[in-house]
Amino acid sequence: MRVSPGKWRALLAVTAVAVLSACAGEISRAAGDLEGSADRRPTVDPCTLLTDAELAQLGMQPETRRTVQELDAIGCGWRGQPLGLTLTTNPDTIADYRERKDDPVFVTFTENQVNDRPGVQTRIATSGRQCAQAVGTGSGVLSVGVQLSSRAAVDGVQADPCAEALRIAELIEPRTPKAGN
Amino acid sequence: MSETSFGELGGSLGALTEQQSDLEAAVKSGQLWMEAGVAEHAATRCEQAADEIDEWLADTNELVQRRKFGDNEDGEAAAARYATAGQEYVQVMTEAGDVFRRMADTYRAAGRTAAEADQASEQLLGSAES
Numbered sequence: 001m002r003v004s005p006g007k008w009r010a011l012l013a014v015t016a017v018a019v020l021s022a023c024a025g026e027i028s029r030a031a032g033d034l035e036g037s038a039d040r041r042p043t044v045d046p047c048t049l050l051t052d053a054e055l056a057q058l059g060m061q062p063e064t065r066r067t068v069q070e071l072d073a074i075g076c077g078w079r080g081q082p083l084g085l086t087l088t089t090n091p092d093t094i095a096d097y098r099e100r101k102d103d104p105v106f107v108t109f110t111e112n113q114v115n116d117r118p119g120v121q122t123r124i125a126t127s128g129r130q131c132a133q134a135v136g137t138g139s140g141v142l143s144v145g146v147q148l149s150s151r152a153a154v155d156g157v158q159a160d161p162c163a164e165a166l167r168i169a170e171l172i173e174p175r176t177p178k179a180g181n
Numbered sequence: 182m183s184e185t186s187f188g189e190l191g192g193s194l195g196a197l198t199e200q201q202s203d204l205e206a207a208v209k210s211g212q213l214w215m216e217a218g219v220a221e222h223a224a225t226r227c228e229q230a231a232d233e234i235d236e237w238l239a240d241t242n243e244l245v246q247r248r249k250f251g252d253n254e255d256g257e258a259a260a261a262r263y264a265t266a267g268q269e270y271v272q273v274m275t276e277a278g279d280v281f282r283r284m285a286d287t288y289r290a291a292g293r294t295a296a297e298a299d300q301a302s303e304q305l306l307g308s309a310e311s
């Protein structure tokens with residue numbers, strides 16, 4: 001039995017198309033999403049908050065940096081072992097997050113502190129492999145997303161994405177402007 | 182959000198999982214082995230696919246958790262549907278990533294089997310000649 005790599009590529013492509021077509025109806029960005037929030041765009045650049053050396057110390061591969069842009073969130077992502085990282089900013093406030101704490105999308109929603117700033121920690125995956133730590137900065141929010149890689153998961157590596165997300169948020173919090181509102 | 186589309190996605194995952202199980206069983210039973218270079222090439226492609234899925238999952242986190250709906254009955258119903266669909270998507274794609282990783286491991290095992298068979302043959306020939 002032999003399966004050509006091309007077959008996997010084709011299957012992946014079909015999967016990707018299925019996912020994209022399934023979501024296209026509702027996830028297309030509304031024009032107002034960005035227009036109304038332009039004045040609240042955080043001033044910090046999440047892509048440069050950590051040096052390559054720091055990223056490597058955290059287990060990330062700096063050369064895998066990619067741009068992340070979803071809805072009105074902008075930033076960068078890196079692959080890593082056992083955990084991958086995304087750093088994004090968005091124009092929401094921590095108060096905006098709190099207002100949505102009962103949203104059914106959250107598997108867990110926990111208010112916490114990032115050093116001396118209020119933060120919110122959320123999980124949207126029932127697998128427990130992913131966690132996002134939000135902290136107010138400037139006129140918006142910095143979101144630290146940490147996800148256990150599938151390689152680590154298959155190899156049985158144990159890691160706590162929420163603990164790591166908080167640790168990284170505490171590391172970079174002093175480098176960001178205080179929340180203005 | 183089309184439920185049918187996610188159903189198809191789940192079906193694709195089921196087929197992929199079945200293929201991986203068949204592949205693993207064939208390697209374990211000694212029915213499948215591959216030249217080491219070919220096996221590593223196939224494994225690398227699987228790892229790349231899994232890497233891409235890992236990135237999709239990480240990048241869609243914002244999308245899934247920050248999509249806003251109206252603060253009314255219709256909005257809440259839409260939010261509930263969206264939450265369910267989003268979590269299903271994350272679950273299916275997470276499992277797909279795991280299957281690709283296991284497939285990579287299986288290809289590498291098939292490569293090791295061939296290398297071990299070659300080594301055993303060489304030893305056998307060597308001892309026969311001496």
